[in-house]
Amino acid sequence: MVVRTGEQYLQSISNRSKVEIYVMGREVKDVTKHPFLKPSVMSFKATFDAAWEEDTKELGRAWSPYLEEEINRFNHIHRSPDDLAAKVKLLRKLSHKTGACFQRCVGWDSLNTLHIVTTMMAKKGKTEVRDRFVEYLKYVQKNDLALAGAMTDAKGIRNLKPSQQPNKNAYLRITEVTKDGIYVSGAKANITGVAATEEMVVLPTRAMGPEDKDYAVAFAIPTDTEGVKIVVGRQLNDARRMEEGEIDGLPYFYNHEGLVIFDNVFVPMNRVFLAGEWEYTGTLVEIFSAYHRQGYGGCKAGLGDVIIGASADLAKQIGVDRASHVQDKLTEMIFLTETMYSAGIAASLNAVKMCDNCWWVNPMHANVTKHLVARFPSQIAQLSIDLAGGIVGTAPSEWDLKNPKLKEYISRYLQGAEDFTAEDRLRMVRLVENVSMGVAFQIESVHGAGSPAAQRIMFSRLYDLNFAQEVAKKLAGRKSEVKFTSKAEPWRESQSEAEAKEAGLKS
Amino acid sequence: MVVRTGEQYLQSISNRSKVEIYVMGREVKDVTKHPFLKPSVMSFKATFDAAWEEDTKELGRAWSPYLEEEINRFNHIHRSPDDLAAKVKLLRKLSHKTGACFQRCVGWDSLNTLHIVTTMMAKKGKTEVRDRFVEYLKYVQKNDLALAGAMTDAKGIRNLKPSQQPNKNAYLRITEVTKDGIYVSGAKANITGVAATEEMVVLPTRAMGPEDKDYAVAFAIPTDTEGVKIVVGRQLNDARRMEEGEIDGLPYFYNHEGLVIFDNVFVPMNRVFLAGEWEYTGTLVEIFSAYHRQGYGGCKAGLGDVIIGASADLAKQIGVDRASHVQDKLTEMIFLTETMYSAGIAASLNAVKMCDNCWWVNPMHANVTKHLVARFPSQIAQLSIDLAGGIVGTAPSEWDLKNPKLKEYISRYLQGAEDFTAEDRLRMVRLVENVSMGVAFQIESVHGAGSPAAQRIMFSRLYDLNFAQEVAKKLAGRKSEVKFTSKAEPWRESQSEAEAKEAGLKS
Amino acid sequence: MVVRTGEQYLQSISNRSKVEIYVMGREVKDVTKHPFLKPSVMSFKATFDAAWEEDTKELGRAWSPYLEEEINRFNHIHRSPDDLAAKVKLLRKLSHKTGACFQRCVGWDSLNTLHIVTTMMAKKGKTEVRDRFVEYLKYVQKNDLALAGAMTDAKGIRNLKPSQQPNKNAYLRITEVTKDGIYVSGAKANITGVAATEEMVVLPTRAMGPEDKDYAVAFAIPTDTEGVKIVVGRQLNDARRMEEGEIDGLPYFYNHEGLVIFDNVFVPMNRVFLAGEWEYTGTLVEIFSAYHRQGYGGCKAGLGDVIIGASADLAKQIGVDRASHVQDKLTEMIFLTETMYSAGIAASLNAVKMCDNCWWVNPMHANVTKHLVARFPSQIAQLSIDLAGGIVGTAPSEWDLKNPKLKEYISRYLQGAEDFTAEDRLRMVRLVENVSMGVAFQIESVHGAGSPAAQRIMFSRLYDLNFAQEVAKKLAGRKSEVKFTSKAEPWRESQSEAEAKEAGLKS
C-alpha cells in the first residue's frame, strides 16, 4: 500500500455506500461516475499518479520517519526547508497536468498544522493528544488516504464571536462529550474537494476566547461518517460539464467545494485533537493559514503557465504571435506568474524551524505569496482575455461544429493560420474560458486560505512598525531608541513562533 | 407605430418563420421562447420599454427631423452634444434595469456612422447613396425597428489584408454585382444581439486599399433574409439558463452574440451603401468605433452600479458593511465606475460637429472611455468577488435549497444577519457571479468596439507628439519650432474630421 | 487697465515696500529679482501674457457683466458650462508655456466660491455681504489683480475640531470684532504663489459647527497688509535655482508655496465675507474644492504633455524612438494624460447651474478628476524616468560641460544621435528631472485641493449607494424598493446644491 496508484484511489473512492453527497439537489453515490464530480475526482487522482510519473516521482514522494517507508508527499510532515520547497515545486507541476486545483493541499496542511500544535500541547503536558495524532498520521500515511481539510465555518454575522452569534450553529460546536468521544453539530463551508476524499480533518476557523470553548474543536473522521452531509457548490460554467460534449466543458480536470453539514456527528476520542482548548486556536489558525498561503505560490503559478501557453497558442493561430504588444502581454503574464512563485519559494526556503524535524513556512513570505495570489490572477486572466480575443465570449458550441449544416461554415470562419483547425481554436478558447475565468483562478485565488483583508492583518502584526519608526527617527537626526543589536530579519516574531518557543520547542 | 412598446417588439420578433438561428447545434424558431435567447430578447425589449417608463421617457425618445415625429432614441441621428450625452445617460439607466448589455447600440452607431459617411459621399457626388440611406433611415425610424450592427469579420490571419488571405472568405465580400443588387458571401462574427433583431446593418471592419475593393461593402437587410444563418455563441454560465430554475441563472436579462453566415446573400440595390468604395472604409471604421467606444462609458458604468449595489448588500448580509476596508473597496468601485462615466460624458459634450445637425463624439475622449472600460471592469469584478466572499464560487444550487432534506440546514448556514434569508443571499451571490464574471462585463468590456491595442493606435494617431516635443524643447531652452498660435485643443485632427472638412462639411 | 500685460504685472509686483516675505530665513523685498522666487513670478506673468498671445487670447479673456468690459479670465465668474471648459482648456495650454503651476487658480476659484456663497447669504437676508463681495470683485477685475487663495490652516491635531485644539492658533481665528473690521490671528499653510500676488482671498478650510464660529472667517486683504508674514517653503531641487547656471535649474518657470502668518491682522469690514457664519463653511469648502479639483484636469494634463514631449525627445536622442516598448510607454503616458483631461472636461460641460449666470462644476466628475490626478502623475513620472534612462539621476552639471578640461569628453559621451548635442541631452534631462519629480507634478497632484482621502469621502457622499442596492435587489429577484422615476443622473444631490436650492437659487 503506502504509495497508492491513481487507479487504487479511484477504486477506493467509488466504493462508498454510506456517504451522503448532494449535487444540485440530488444525491450522488458514486462520485467517479457523476459528470459534475468526475473531473474533480480526476484532479485528486493526479496527486496519486504524480508519485509514479517520471517528472514528479521524486517530488511526489517523501520518506516518513513514522513508518520508515516512502510515502506520498501529500501526507508528509515537512522535515526541512527543502521539503517545503518541494511542495511548491510539486504543486506547480501538478497544475500543468490538471489545469485545475487538485484539492489535496488542505488536508496536507491540516496534518502539518496538527503536528506542530499537538507537539506544543505535549510539551505542556497533553502528551496523549500528540500520541493520538501520531497514531492517526501513521494510519493516513500507511493507507495513503485522500484527505480533506475542513476549516471555514458558516460564520453567520462576521463581527460576532462564535458564542455571541444569535444562530448557535454559525460555528461548528461540541454538543456533548462522553467517555468515548464527542458529538458535534454545525457546518463547514467551502470545503475543497471533500466529496472525493476518504477522510476529513476538521479544524477551528478562528482564534477563540474561553467563552467560545465549545467551538474549539479539531478532529478527524471518515468522510462517510453517519450524520455528515455534503452539499456540492455550484461554479461558473458547471452546467456544461453535465452536457455530453467533449469540448465546451474543458478541461477534463476540475475541482469542487462543498458545504459539509454535521448533524450530531459522533467522533471517537482517539480522533479528537482539540475539544475545548481554546488557547491553541489562534496559533492553530495562524500555522495553517501560513502553510496554505505558501502553497498558492506553486499551484497558481502552474495555472498561470497553462494560461500563458493557451494565450500564446491562440495568438499563433491568428498570426499575431510576433506582434510586439502580444509579446509584451505574454511577458507581463510571465512576470506576474513568476512573482507569485518566487514568493512561495522564499516562504519555503527561508523557513522557520518549529521543532525537531519540523518546519513551518516563513509567515511573512507566506502572507506575501497569498496576497500576490489575491491580486495577480485577475490581471493574468484579463491579459489572456485580451490575447484570446472576443471569441472567448462568443464562440459557437461544439454541437454547432458537429452539425452537418454548419460544420463547413464554422470550420472556415474559425480557422486562422493554416496549420490549425477550427476545432483547435475552439478547444483552446474553451480552455482559456474555463481556466482564466474558473473558480480556482478567479475566486479561490482571492478567498482561499483567507481573504485579502486577513493577510493585511498579518502584515500589520508581523511587521515591526515601531522599529521602522525608530530607524527613521535616527536617520532624521532625532532622538531615537533604535538599537542595532538584533541579528534577526526585521520582523516581529509571530504568535506561533512565540508559542513554540514558550513550549520549549523553538530555540 | 413610431415609438413601439416592448410588447409590440416582442410580438414582432416572435413571428419570424424564415429566420435561421442555431443554438448549441439546434435550430430555434421563436427566440422569445428559447431559454438561452429569451433573456437576451428581454434586454432588447427594455430599450423599447425605456421610451415609455417615467425615468427614461425623455432620454428614451428624440425628435426626428426626417419624420417630423418623436421616435425611439435608439434609431436617432445625434443633432447636438446634448443628444450624445443623452445616449450615455440613457445607457447607464438601462443597465440598471437589465444588469446586462441590451444590444441595441451597435445598430444605432451604425446608422449614425452611415449618416456621416453617406453625407461625405454625397458631397463628393454620390448623392444617390445618401438618398438610399435616408430612405432606409426613415423606414427604420418609422417602424421603430430593432437593428443589429454587423461589423467584425472572421479575419483569418490578422496581419494579412482581406485580399491577401489564403481563405477568400475570411472577410465578407461581394461575389457578384447585378443591376438589381449585389450578392455577398462570408461571415460576420461576434454580432451582438443579432438573433433578437429585425434588421442588420452590415459594415466593413477595417480600412482597406484598392486591392480590397470587393470587401468594401456596407448594406442593410432583414435578419431573416434568405442565406443568412445565425449561430449563437456560448457564454460563461450559459447552460444554467437552460435549467428550469429561478435563481442559479440570474439575472433574467442577458445578451448574446452570434456568428452570422452569409451564404450568397442577395442585397437589393436600394439597401447597398458601399460596394467597392474602399476609400471610405477607414473613415467609416474610425467614425463607428468612436461612437461605440463612447457608449461604453454609460452601459458599463451602469453595470458597475449594479455590482456596487450587490456587493454592498452582501456585505450588509454578513454584518461587515461598516468595516473600513469594505467601505474603502466600495469607494474604489465607485471611483472606477464614475471615471468610465465621466470620460463618456466628455466624449459627448466636447463633441465634433461633422455636418449640419450632425455630431460625432470627440474621438480622443471616446478612445479614453473605451480604454478605461477595457481595464476597470476586471478591477471592479475582483473587488466584488473580494466583498462577496468565497461563497461566490461555492454556493449550493437552488435545488439544494428546495430539497426538503437539506432546506433547513442550508437556510441556517447561508443566513447571516437576521433580516436576510438564505435565499436572499443566494440570489445576490448569483447576481454577482453572473454580472461580475459575465461576458458583458469581462469580455465585451475588453474587446467590444475594438481591442485595447486598437485604442492605443488611436492615441498615437490623435495625439500631437511633435507638438509636445517642441513644447518640451522650448522649456528646455533649446531651439524649438513650437508656435503658440493654434486655438484648438492639443490634438491632431482625426482622419474622419479631415475627410469631413475636405468634403466641405466640417468648417 | 482691465486686461493687463505681463509687463504691467511685473512692474506692479516688484514695487512693494511693505510686504514681508522670507526665503530660507532671509527677508526678500523684490520678488522679481530673487532667484528662488523669480521663476514663480514668471509663471504668474504667463497668466497675464496669455490674455494677449494668439493661441490663448480668446480663452484668456472673458466678458464681465459687472464691468461690462473684457477682463482676464482668471478673475471671471463662470457664466456657462463653456466658461468652465474654457478654464480647463486654458490651463492645459498654460502648462505648455510654463512647465509649472502658474498659481493663479486658487484665487480664481475663491472668487467663484464666494460668489455662490454670498449669493446664498443674500437670499437668506445677508444682502450686505453679497454687496461687499461684488464691490470687491469689481475692484479685482478692474485692476486685473493677481490673487492668492488662502485656505489650508496649520490644523494641529487632525482629528480635533478648531475649537478643541490645545493650540488655539492651529486654525486662523477672529480675535476681535470692531465696528470697522475684524482682527485675525493664526496662519494659512501651503499657500500657492502667495509671494507673487497682490491680494489674498482667505477662506475657511473645513466645515465647522457653532462652537467653532470664531474660526468661520473669510475675507480679502492686500498681500502686503501689516502683520502678514510670508515664509516661502522649500521644494525638491530648489537650491539649484540659487546657482547662477542656465541648465541645471530648468525650467525657468516654477511655482512656490508659502506659510502665511497672520499676526493680529486687521481686516476692514468691507473686505469681510464671513465672520462667524459657521453654517456656510461646509458648503463653501465643498464648492471651492470641486472648482479646484476640476482645474487639475487641465494643468496636470498640460504637464503630462511636457513630460511626454521630453521623453519622446530623449528617446530620439539615443535612437530608440521607434522601439515598440518606447512607443508603448509613450502611448500609456498619453492615455493617462488624456484621462485626467477628459474628466476635467466632463466636470465642466456636465455642470451645475447654481444661480442666474453662475455655474458650478459637476461635483462627482470634479472629484473623479482630482482623484485621477492624485494617481496618474506618479505613473507618468515613472514612465518618463524609464524612458529618460539612468542619466536623469547621474548627469554631470552644466559646470562640468563648461570646464575646458572636461568639455570635450562630456560632449562626446553624452551625445547620442548625431543631430543632437550633449547640451541638448543635458537640457532635456534637467527638464524631466525638474518637471517629473517636481513639486507641482508629484506633490501638489496628491495634496492640492484636498488629499485623496478627501475625494473618497466625497465619492461616498455623492454616490447613491442605497439606490444601487435596490437596483441589485430587483435584478436578483428580491423585494426591492427601487422606483425608476428619477430623471437625474444616479447621484445624490450634493450639500451645496441642496443649499442653493433651499436658498431659492437652484431650481
Place this chain on the structure above:
Amino acid sequence: MVVRTGEQYLQSISNRSKVEIYVMGREVKDVTKHPFLKPSVMSFKATFDAAWEEDTKELGRAWSPYLEEEINRFNHIHRSPDDLAAKVKLLRKLSHKTGACFQRCVGWDSLNTLHIVTTMMAKKGKTEVRDRFVEYLKYVQKNDLALAGAMTDAKGIRNLKPSQQPNKNAYLRITEVTKDGIYVSGAKANITGVAATEEMVVLPTRAMGPEDKDYAVAFAIPTDTEGVKIVVGRQLNDARRMEEGEIDGLPYFYNHEGLVIFDNVFVPMNRVFLAGEWEYTGTLVEIFSAYHRQGYGGCKAGLGDVIIGASADLAKQIGVDRASHVQDKLTEMIFLTETMYSAGIAASLNAVKMCDNCWWVNPMHANVTKHLVARFPSQIAQLSIDLAGGIVGTAPSEWDLKNPKLKEYISRYLQGAEDFTAEDRLRMVRLVENVSMGVAFQIESVHGAGSPAAQRIMFSRLYDLNFAQEVAKKLAGRKSEVKFTSKAEPWRESQSEAEAKEAGLKS
C-alpha cells in the same frame, strides 16, 4: 588588516593625491571633506562599520578560503545559497543605517562575476586569466578594499553595436596591446560610488560579437590611475548638501554616481581579465546582472522600511495614525516592501551551483526581484507623500526655524501632537523628501542593473513558452508534444548555466 574599520577606510580614502575628481566643474581632492561627496563616503564607511557592529557583525563578515581568514563580506565569493541570502539580509540592514545606497555591491558583484567567468575560461584552457583573477581577489580581500564596478558605457546610439557606432568612443575600447598591458579609451557612465573607492573593476556592458572584440575588455585598476577622470553627477536636491545646515539636506548618508573617463589609460597585464574574448561577454553580463538584480531585494526593502517608519511617525505627529486609511496605506507599503524582499530571498536560496563552492543566484527570481524594484518604489513613494501631507512640498527651511523673527510662529504652526516639536516634524519631512524622492529610490530602482526592458527580455528567454503551449494543448485535448519527464523547474536553462555546463563546471 583584513577586516578594516570604518575609520581605517576613511583615512585611506582621504589620502589620495593623484585622483582626478570633479564636482560641478571643480576638482575635488579630499572626498571626505567635500559636502557633496561626504555623505556618500559615509555610506561606504557604513559597509566597513557593519563588520564590527553587533547586529551585522555575523552577516558583515565571511570566511575566505583564499586567505583562510575572515574578511568583510563585501569582497566575498558566495560559497552557498546561505551566503547569497546573507547578502540580501545584510543589505536590508545597512539601508536602515544609511537611508541611502551604500554603493559597495557593484564591486562585489563584479568580483563574483569574474570568479565564475574566469573559472569557465580556465576550464577552456585560459588558466592564466583565472590565476590573475585569484591573485587580484586575494589582494582585494587582504586589504579590504572599497571597490567600484564600472560597467555601463556611454552607449551612443542604442540600436547600434559598439563597432557600428559613428562615435568610436561610445563604448570603452582597447586602443593598444603591449607585452606589459593594454591601453584603453572611452568612458563608463553612472558608476555608483566611484569617487569613494580605492579600486575599480571594469566590465563590458553588453554581449558582443567578433566584430566588437576591441570592446570586449575587463580589468581592474586603482581609482587614482593616471588618465582616469571622474565627473560626479548631479542628483535631485543635491545643492542642499552644499548648504551649511543640518536639516534640509537630510539624511547625512547618501550615494553618488560618476562618469568615469578613460583617456588612454594603461592597465598592466596582471590586471587584465578580458581583452578581446568577446565570446564571454554575453555570459559575463548575464551573470553580473542577475547578481546585481538580486541585491535590490535587500537594499530597496530596507529603504522601504525607512519610508514606512517615517510615514508612520508623521501620521502620529498629526494624530491620524489610527485612522483606517492611514493604517491601510502603511499596510500596503509593507506588502510592497516585503514582496521585493521575498523575491530577493528566493533568488538567493533557490540558487544555482556554478562551480565548486561557487553559487550564482537563480536568474528567474533575480529578474523578478529587479522588475518588482522597478515598479514598487514609486508606489511606496507616492503612498509616503500621501501620508506625509502637502508639507513635504511646502515646508519652510531650517533657516526660517532659526530666524528669531519667525521661530516662534513656525514652531507653533508646524507642531501637531504635543509630544512632538516643529523641528521633529521638519526633520521627518526632509527625510521623506530626500529618501522617497531620492535618486536611490526613484531612479536607481528603475535603471540599476538594467532598465525594465532588460528584465523583460530575460523573462522571455528564461521562460519555456513552448513547454507552456504544449501543456495547454494537452489540457485542451489537442495533439501535444509535452512529455512530463523533466524534474527541473519549468524554466529554460540560462545561457550562463549552459556555458558553465559546457565548460564542465555545472553538473
